[in-house]
Amino acid sequence: MSANAPRVLVVVPTYCEVDSLRPLVQRVLASEPKPSVLVVDDNSPDGTGALADEMAAAEPRMQVLHRAGKEGLGPAYIAGFHQALDSGDFDIIVEMDADGSHQPEELALLIAAITDGADLAIGARWIPGGRTVHWPWYRKLISRSATAYARVMLRSHLHDITSGYRAFRVPFLASLDLDGLQSAGYAFQIEVAWRAERAGADIREVPITFVERHDGTSKMTTGIALEAIGQVTRWGLSRRSASAPASGRVPAPPSPPRS
Template sequence: MGADALVILPTYNEVASLRDVVSRVLEIAPAVRILIVDDASPDGTGALADELSTVDERISVIHRAGKLGLGTAYIAGFRQAIAAGYHRVVEMDADGSHLPEELPHLLAVDADLVIGSRWIPGGRIVGWPRHRRAISRTGTVVARLALRSRLRDITSGYRVFSVDALRGLDLDAITSRGYGFQVEIAWTLERTGHRLAEVPITFVERASGRSKMTIGIVWEALTGVLGWGLALRIRSRRERGARPPR
């Protein structure tokens, strides 16, 4: 584990969990750097992030003017990682759902995108009722079928990217702002032939705060997946129709 990795923690009202998550990340992976991207949290998360950054030079903060969405927060972090010359970028939730203690397992895999998967052997979810498991599993299945993806957990938000892979993407073309961002960027890398891998993780339901999932976020993700899937099939038909007869 080298100092080439930047861990991006998007935050909105995570004052109750942020200090613990940051501490655990730096304890298990002391060579990484952490970038907190705060969307003007009214609960004081931004102030806490500033406090943490003043006592540890491995921590930096981006303050944004409002709640601009998970996808745009990560893209802001990607751009900073590219500009600063990092080799890898980590996506991780700031609410404790993604266990920092599992980060070394993701960093140990050599791939353009390493996904922490809940739905492969060894992966599991702690603290979710059956209906939430069913919703998550159904969303994953729909995305896999619509996009013809081989990824078992394309919606997972615990990830490690190669900065070289991110550098080759048109980040301005990524349209999703919410959780659909995870699907869009993974599928973009998959269909462009990048090396993808999945590592089993334990996903733990947050101990404090509220989930950021809303009907609007779910709708954006669903319409995005179905739209990309339709475009994929239309393009495939056109390509088949353009082939000369044998």
């Protein structure tokens, strides 16, 4: 950690977020502790990537990483993490959705947890002080049910293991086998948090306000949800049948069966 304010990078994966990108980035750049932004665009056909380039040309704290196509949330974050880690320019790396559901004004809560010693800080909806705004009842039910199922199957102590608003201490993130992560969609957040728990990381959940997106459409699909359920089930069953790992070792979750 730098001697003064921590050097923070917010990684924002995008796919068809042309309407929400500019206001979100403006809010992030205005937040404390004055983070930088890395937009990871998966060749959005709506011009999101071009808009990001235009904004970055006028903003020294903004970078853009272009990828060839849509491969999912997990690969986009991993690409962004690699670029950030390779640069050596940051102390803390943050995940944030592009749709405005994560409030940049609450970024300081995550950063405070990291500067206080946490390896991973997770913005949690389902703890005292956390809440959701404009979310229909069935979305809440799905999210809370998914969290409850993952907690049981993975024997996790986290209250919001699916949350995508989180911050990593750079040395801890660098210690993870990023290229060994298997999940492309919704399960990516679960997999990373579960690996961190099994590694004995200092994980802290801080309350956040999650706001339903105003622009665009949700990227959640039935296929993504089924991937998450299948992955969590396989990991949980494997965890129960396998012997305990040696101290300090964090084995990768089992690979999904080949089609």
